[in-house]
Amino acid sequence: MSGATTAGELDLIAIRRALHRIPEPGFEEYKTQRFVLDVIGRFPSERIEVKTWRTGVLVRVKGRVGARCIGYRTDMDGLAIEEDTTYPFRSEHPGFMHACGHDVHMSIALGLLANVVESPVDDDVLVVFQPAEEGPGGAKPMLESEEFRAWKPDTMLALHIAPEYPVGTIATRPGTLFANTSELFIDLKGVGGHAAFPHRTNDTIVAAASLILQLQTIVSRNVNPLESAVVTLGVIQGGTRQNIIAENVRLEGTIRTLSEGSMPAVKARIEALLAGLEAGFGVAAKLDYGSNYFQVFNHEAVTASFMRWVREEMPDVRLIECDAAMTGEDFGYFLKDIPGFMFWLGVDTPYGLHHAKIEPSEEAIGVAVRLMSSYIRKMGTSARS
DSSP states (O other), X not given: OTTXXXXXXXXXXXXXXXXXXXXXXXXXXXXXXXHHHXXXXXXXXXXXXXXXXXXXXXXXXXXXXXXXXXXXEXXXXXXXXXOOOOOTTOOSSTTOBOOSSHHHHHHHXXXXXXXXXXXXXXXXXXXXEEOOTTTTXXXXXXXTSHHHHHTOOSEEEEEEEETTSOTTEEEEOSEEEEOEEEEEEEEEEOBOEETTOGGGSBOHHHHHHHHHHHHTHHHHHHSOTTSOEEEEEEEXXXXXXXXXXXXXXXXXXXXXXXXXXXXXXXXXHHHHHHHXXXXXXXXXXXXXXXXXXXXXXEOHHHHHHHHHHHHHHOTXXXXXXXXXXXXXXXXXXXXXXXXXXXXXXXXOOSSOTTOTTOOXXXXXXXXXXXXHHHHHHHHHHHTTO
16 A cells, blocks of 8 residues: 555654543543554555454454464553643543553554564464453453454453563563452441431441441451452542431442452352341441453463563563462453463553553563564464474
8 A cells, every 4th residue: 555654664652642642431432542543544454454343443464374363452541540740741631641551552552563564474463452441341342242253363462561660571470460350339328317316317437437347357357368359448438517427328449359269259248248237237238349350360371382482582571470460450351261361561660550640661662562573473473383
């Protein structure tokens, strides 16, 4: 195609900065989708097929042989955080920023895509731009969609930025990398009234205080000590004035477990505690688990092969075999159905994920593009050997 952009001409730093300016919530990534499609439109059209799914994008590059398909996934959405970086290219959307590195992730995916479009491998390559990773969860419905099923890959790969590692470092492990996660929303409804007449009310603040302490016993007394779990409450909302007994209280939190079996056990205990709270305090409890993400479980053989290849063939990349983390990622749904792995990519910033000041090093973009382009090229030519 005349005038098509080559991989060498693609300015991934400029792309990352443009994406950083337009963070959007899950399933509302309309500007982001349009931007991604515009960049893809600069590639030779005869080599690619493009589909959209809701606010996501799927791009298939036909291989020279096409006996298999290698999948690579990036996420797209931003977070409801007011940006506090030093960037001159800060978010143009008040109250939202790319605080989890999805702008970096998408730039890497576009760089990888440009490489395999320009120089196809034997296998087909599917690059997936997935919406709503931060919530309510785009992986599972995308995985089940007709658009994805028609191009379902044989292997699925992904990465996530890691602020704590220096640029040039990646970290992963066979088996569980990220935890099972679930949101937690509890609404308590009682009988409010004047602070001078507590006996005529059912005080939801007192009930909530008791519940908070009981919830903190779940990990220490109801989860196998040899396993790991977290029950954290991050939000308490209730009451209107200092002399009014609150009628309603809302608690919001998260549940995380490293084993698949621990999650239903933790939830069962929460439900038992709420039943006891209703009986003991005379309040009504409403429970909602919101979004649930399946653990990111790296397939043993594929991950071990990747780690061995990095150590042997990529001397400029430092590989760490890391511990599992209590972070959550809906990429776990892809790995539940398709062999593959995820790894951490070092971006060397003192601020953690979801922090308003996070500034990932842009040098990591080139590191990841070179690494994954080389690995996919190795995968795509080794099947026949």
